Amino acid sequence: MQQLWLIPLFPLLGFLLNGVLGRRASRGIVNALAIGSVLASFLWSLKVLGALWPLEQSHLEQYFTWIQAGDVRIGYDLAVDRLTAVMLMVVTGVGLLIHIYSIGYMAAEGGYYRFFAYLNLFMFFMLTLVLAANFLLLFVGWEGVGLCSYLLIGFWFLKSSATNAANKAFIVNRIGDFGFSLAIYLIYINFGSLDFGQVFRAVAAKPVEPGLGMLTAVGLLLLVGATGKSAQIPLYVWLPDAMEGPTPVSALIHAATMVTAGVYMVARCSVIYLHAPLALETVGVIGLATAFFAATIGLTQFDIKKVFAYSTISQLGYMFLGAGTGAFGAGIYHLWTHAFFKALLFLGAGSLIHALGEQDLRKMGGLRASTPITFWTLLCAAFSISGFPFTAGFFSKDEILLAAHHHAPWMYWVGTLTAGMTAFYVFRAIFLAFYGEPRGWRHAHESPPVMTAPLVVLAVLSLGGGLAPVSRWLAPLFPAAEGHHDVGLVMISVAAGLVGMALAWWFYVARPGLAERTAKRLGTLYRVVYNKYFVDEIYQAVFLRPLVEGSRRLLWQRVDAGWIDGTVNGIGSKACAVGNALRRIQSGDIRSYAAWLLLGSLVALLGAAAAGGAR
Amino acid sequence: MTAAGVPLSWYLALGGLLFMLGAAGFVFRRNIITMFMSVELMLNAANLTFVALAYRLDQVDGLVLAFFVMVVAAAEAAVGLAIILCVFRTRASLHIEEVQSLRD
Numbered sequence: 001m002q003q004l005w006l007i008p009l010f011p012l013l014g015f016l017l018n019g020v021l022g023r024r025a026s027r028g029i030v031n032a033l034a035i036g037s038v039l040a041s042f043l044w045s046l047k048v049l050g051a052l053w054p055l056e057q058s059h060l061e062q063y064f065t066w067i068q069a070g071d072v073r074i075g076y077d078l079a080v081d082r083l084t085a086v087m088l089m090v091v092t093g094v095g096l097l098i099h100i101y102s103i104g105y106m107a108a109e110g111g112y113y114r115f116f117a118y119l120n121l122f123m124f125f126m127l128t129l130v131l132a133a134n135f136l137l138l139f140v141g142w143e144g145v146g147l148c149s150y151l152l153i154g155f156w157f158l159k160s161s162a163t164n165a166a167n168k169a170f171i172v173n174r175i176g177d178f179g180f181s182l183a184i185y186l187i188y189i190n191f192g193s194l195d196f197g198q199v200f201r202a203v204a205a206k207p208v209e210p211g212l213g214m215l216t217a218v219g220l221l222l223l224v225g226a227t228g229k230s231a232q233i234p235l236y237v238w239l240p241d242a243m244e245g246p247t248p249v250s251a252l253i254h255a256a257t258m259v260t261a262g263v264y265m266v267a268r269c270s271v272i273y274l275h276a277p278l279a280l281e282t283v284g285v286i287g288l289a290t291a292f293f294a295a296t297i298g299l300t301q302f303d304i305k306k307v308f309a310y311s312t313i314s315q316l317g318y319m320f321l322g323a324g325t326g327a328f329g330a331g332i333y334h335l336w337t338h339a340f341f342k343a344l345l346f347l348g349a350g351s352l353i354h355a356l357g358e359q360d361l362r363k364m365g366g367l368r369a370s371t372p373i374t375f376w377t378l379l380c381a382a383f384s385i386s387g388f389p390f391t392a393g394f395f396s397k398d399e400i401l402l403a404a405h406h407h408a409p410w411m412y413w414v415g416t417l418t419a420g421m422t423a424f425y426v427f428r429a430i431f432l433a434f435y436g437e438p439r440g441w442r443h444a445h446e447s448p449p450v451m452t453a454p455l456v457v458l459a460v461l462s463l464g465g466g467l468a469p470v471s472r473w474l475a476p477l478f479p480a481a482e483g484h485h486d487v488g489l490v491m492i493s494v495a496a497g498l499v500g501m502a503l504a505w506w507f508y509v510a511r512p513g514l515a516e517r518t519a520k521r522l523g524t525l526y527r528v529v530y531n532k533y534f535v536d537e538i539y540q541a542v543f544l545r546p547l548v549e550g551s552r553r554l555l556w557q558r559v560d561a562g563w564i565d566g567t568v569n570g571i572g573s574k575a576c577a578v579g580n581a582l583r584r585i586q587s588g589d590i591r592s593y594a595a596w597l598l599l600g601s602l603v604a605l606l607g608a609a610a611a612g613g614a615r
Numbered sequence: 616m617t618a619a620g621v622p623l624s625w626y627l628a629l630g631g632l633l634f635m636l637g638a639a640g641f642v643f644r645r646n647i648i649t650m651f652m653s654v655e656l657m658l659n660a661a662n663l664t665f666v667a668l669a670y671r672l673d674q675v676d677g678l679v680l681a682f683f684v685m686v687v688a689a690a691e692a693a694v695g696l697a698i699i700l701c702v703f704r705t706r707a708s709l710h711i712e713e714v715q716s717l718r719d
Binding site: 586587588589590591594595598 | 638641642643645650711712714715716718719
């Protein structure tokens, strides 16, 4: 026994202690509890992995029966294999850095202990998610991180935009989770178990499904869950709005860890997908489409966090592309490198926001001198995400693109185009923020060391994190995705990145003003992209309006107010009318009562006589 | 005994006639005192019927009932006259149509 349960337990304790006592405790104690718990879980993960090294087999620990009803037995089982090991390192490692960064970023904010309590709760659920050894426990973590995402997006709950964004994230994720839960039911019905080991063994014994079938249905339903959590088409709309949360939250939850849960889940279920080629193909196509469209939107945004949010969606699309072309290892590899450079991009953006109190790129400019550490670290992240040779992003992205080329060449070309756009929008953000003349700010200061230190660590990882041969290490888990190294293709994708960078330089540094003129010349096309293809508006018109108006006009005004209330009120008013009619009898005139009485007794007598009573 | 020559139907007819007179008086007269007397008339019509039938059927039940009716009539007279007195005090009138406040 390696006591895996301790890994998620530390953050849970941190959450409970900070949540209950944090209000009265000093900041030092809150910090110690929050960061200490994540550090403990990081160190314990290292110890466990060290003890289990080289982790060729999955290590399963069963603690107790969680649900027992009839034949259903769900255990509280945790497991570690190489895939989980990668996730553990990302979650606890990057999580630790972001926790440290948050000390500086949130220093001036109210609800300090609440913030750290939520972050710790998130860590608990995320670690449960990656350690779970059955679908239901994974689902617990899955829902739990969604809850924490909701709580942290709406952290500044006095801002209505923040609470709206939190609601949107939660509700959109309900759609995905509905699909996920259906998939779990389907798995249980067909395999009689939810344990990963049993299910995947049973699936592996089945033949590959040529067309639509049960496994394809499971795969597609799981994909619905993944598109919700990992912000893919068509459920990506919540992620850009989620930037209303504090920036460390964007970095931790909405870039490095939670949103990658969908990729993790797809990779975990790789056996199912490999037996359902149709579902796998769908994963790849959705990933590629998301990568491309999100990148085009990213080209036009001016809110620095929105740029990076669309970039996250786009990069998640890459991971799904990798998984969808059978290169699950490459997808997880990209998850690994992306966690570093995207967390760094967000934390760097947070550092700028901290320095300026402003996140509109149009109001930045010329920040290089006043925030040098932020500049250099962000530059590292930008090179990495652009796939500059021998940075972390270069290795993982090229592996995905090569797999895509092997699968279908057109996917490679679209992916390469997207890589070019990625380089363009990231360097566009960098140039707009750090180069040129200051636009509307007077005073900026570099962030404190507690914030810049995590930036530096992440910068090192963004450059060197690709040296960890993640996909080769994961190879035993996933059936060999034949990837043959083709130097020519690598050169092309690197060139696409370099062209993107050069264009960004040309548009925003060498020829200032060219961007605006181009935007004007493109006219309608630019406006459509700038407004994110009006997807929110379309969803509003197609789904929300009919729902809201239907509820209001039909369900409320017709059914409820008209029919149900009408019935109830009708009974009341009819009773009133009957009473009104009967009231006339009560005239108060005693002689008329007597007359009625007389009449009545006469009728009774005559009736009795007619019935033969009086002989 | 003495009334051997008078047939029962006459008693009953007289009782019915008195009852109808009382009822008509109650319904058609407006003075409360008169109505009150009409009630007494009806009670006594009933009494006459009871007594006549008791005599004819040779049973004591009817006589007992007649006494009960008398007791009730006496009690009713006491209560009724007290009510009439109160009505007259508050409304300075014995007109039955003035006494309709229970309607509302």
